[in-house]
Amino acid sequence: MRSVLLIDLARTSAAIAADSARLAKIRHLAELLSRVEPGEAEIAIAYLAGELPQRQIGVGWRTLQDLPDPRQIATATLTEVDQLLSRIKAQSGPGSQAARKDLVHQLFRSLTRQEQSFLLRLLGGELRQGALNGVMIEAVAKAAGTPTAEVRRALTLRGWLPAVGAAALTGGVESLRSFHLEVGRPVSPMLAQSAPNVRAALEKLGGTAALEWKLDGIRVQAHRSGAEVKVFTRTLDDITTQVPELVEAVLALPVDDIVLDGEVIALRPDGRPEPFQVTASRVASKIDVARLRETTPLSVFFFDALRIGGEDLLDLPDSKRHAALERAVPAELLTPRLLTSDAEEGMSFFADVLRHGHEGVVAKSPDATYAAGRRGAGWIKVKPRHTLDLVVLAAEWGHGRRQGKLSNLHLGARDPESGDFVMLGKTFKGLTDELLAWQTERFLALAEGPSDEWVVRVRPEMVVEVAFDGVQRSPRYPGGMALRFARVLRYRPDKRAEDADTVDSVRELLL
Structure with a gap:
């Protein structure tokens, strides 16, 4: 088996981008992965998913200007490219910027025009071709001859698909089953679907559910091994x-081998939540944390346990996981919860959550296992108004008092079949002057063609939470439906595009 060349990935990437059918994307990926050498499998999967094994290599757009002319014949292997990228990342100290640029030119000098284009988009974070995790998982399973469920299970525990895919391709099911939850290595969190009200959520979950407060904070996963804690x-x-x-809260627990799922949130003295932006700003700040702790203290609430006392709990039903959580964590650190099959009781609980200033509830099936990284059917969120997390696909230049600002947003939901985004409508409502200025600068940095004098198309990376009055059928948009009276609530920098709501969940809200 010969080493796979970078040109093989570039051609596969082009084929994936040109083919909108999910099964066709899987076929293209599986064909390539089936002939990748074991030592290059992780590199190939990472590149095709739009990632670098090195994560960041310290190369900005200025370094990628004035690149050398391409060569005519493709000879660069994945290993050679990866090694050069690692050398580029390793440069530090005086003269590192010049050394990094020399290595970048050395790398690009060895590539054909198609390879250069592929690598430029990869380094620039612009390699979007529908090869999202769901598609790649199935492609790995097909290429390795393993059940898709085994790949998903391993990904739950390892958290990084390139490593899981490489294991599947080299060792099959046996290698996949060797993955275990590792304290200190984060697991992709389980996500929730949506329902319009508590009664509908109970019906979806078979009549009985645990209702938990949905806090407007930052989702966290806390790992403790002995005296070491990672968040x-x-x-x-x-x-x-x-x-x-x-x-400090986790170190105070009586268990020294534990992984917990929860939220941190900034609360006012009366116990009501600060605006989400206050919590997000506090958590994002790495400077003068001690002072910020005095002015904007954080509270923590846990709602799930993935591991306690050295025992993995992901495969246990929610009821047993929560029982273990209650034994290990004091009540004041637990998210308020009600187990009920009574819709009236559930709606009273929901109303109490809103009186306390929080978002709503999450209804959880007592039988649901922890579906890491997915919107499992076992968790359903309910809010007092229709809201969706959508991706900004483009923005239009404003006029009048918004002249010179990107204003009207084109909103898209994720299509789980193709991995692309389906436009559901536009909105310019809910945007403050400060937000208009911020998003104009941000979108211009994310701009990708084709754009025109009215519309700037952007890389689909920014997730925005919108409220709306309903979903109606509409021939104007590709999905055949449109949001009614959509308005921006806030941007969600804590969410990735692949975390956005799907077309299927929107379709359930059709009037």
């Missing part, structure tokens, strides 16, 4: 140093 966000970023209150 991760829903996007798996390490924020340990930014949340000392949470670290």
Whole structure:
């Protein structure tokens, strides 16, 4: 088996981008992965998913200007490219910027025009071709001859698809089953579907559910091994140093081998939540955390346990996981919860949550296992108004008092079949002057063609939470439906595009 060349990935990427059918994307990916050498499998999967094994290599757009002419014949292997990228990342100290640029030119000098284009988009974060995790999972399973469920299970525990895919391709099911939850390595969080009210949520879950307060905070995953604690966000970023209150709370627990799922939130003296932006700003800040802790303290609430006392709990039903959580965590650190099959009781609980200033409830099936990284059918969120997390696909230049600002947003939901985004409508409502200025600068940085004098198309990365009055059928948009009276509530920097609501969940709200 010969080494796979970068040109093989570039051609596969082009084929995936040109083919909108999910099964066709899977077929293209599986064909390539089936002939990747074991040592290059992780690289290939990472590149095709739009990632680098090195994560960041310190190369900005300025370094990628004035690149050398391409060569005519493709010879660069994935290993050679990966090694050069690692060398680029390793440069530090005086003269590192010049050394990094020299290595970048050395790399691009060895590539054909198609390879250069592929690598430029990869380094620039612009490699979007519908090869999202769901498609890649199925492609890995097909190429490795393993059940898709085994790949998903391993991904739940390892958290990074390139490593899981490489294991599947080299060792099949046996290698996939060798993955275990590792304390200190974050797991992709389970996500919730939506329902219009508590009664509908109970019906979806078979009549009985545990209702929990839905806090308007930052999702966190806390890992403790002995005296060491690590805290991760829903996007798996390490924020340990930014949340000392949470670290202290976990260290005070009687169990020293534990992984918990929860939220941190800034509360006012009366116990009501601060605006989401206050919590988000506090958690994001890495400077003068001690002072911020005094002025904007964080509270922590846990609602699930993935591991306690060295025992993995992901495969247990929610009722047993929560019972274990209650034994390990004091009541004041637990998210308020009600187990009920009575819709009236559930709606009273929901109303009490709103009186306390929080978002709504999450209804959970007592039998649901932890579906990491997915919107499992076992969790359903209910809010007092229709809201969706959508992706901004483009923005239109404003006029009048919004002249010179990008204003009207084109909103899209994720299509789980193709991995693309389906436009559901536009909105310019809910945008303050401050938000208009911020999004104009941000969207211009994310701009990608084709654009015109009225519309700037952007890379689909920014998630925005919108409220709306309903969903109606509409021939104007590709999905055949449109949002009624959509308005922006806030941007969600804590969410990725792949976390956005799906077309299927929107379709359930059709009038």
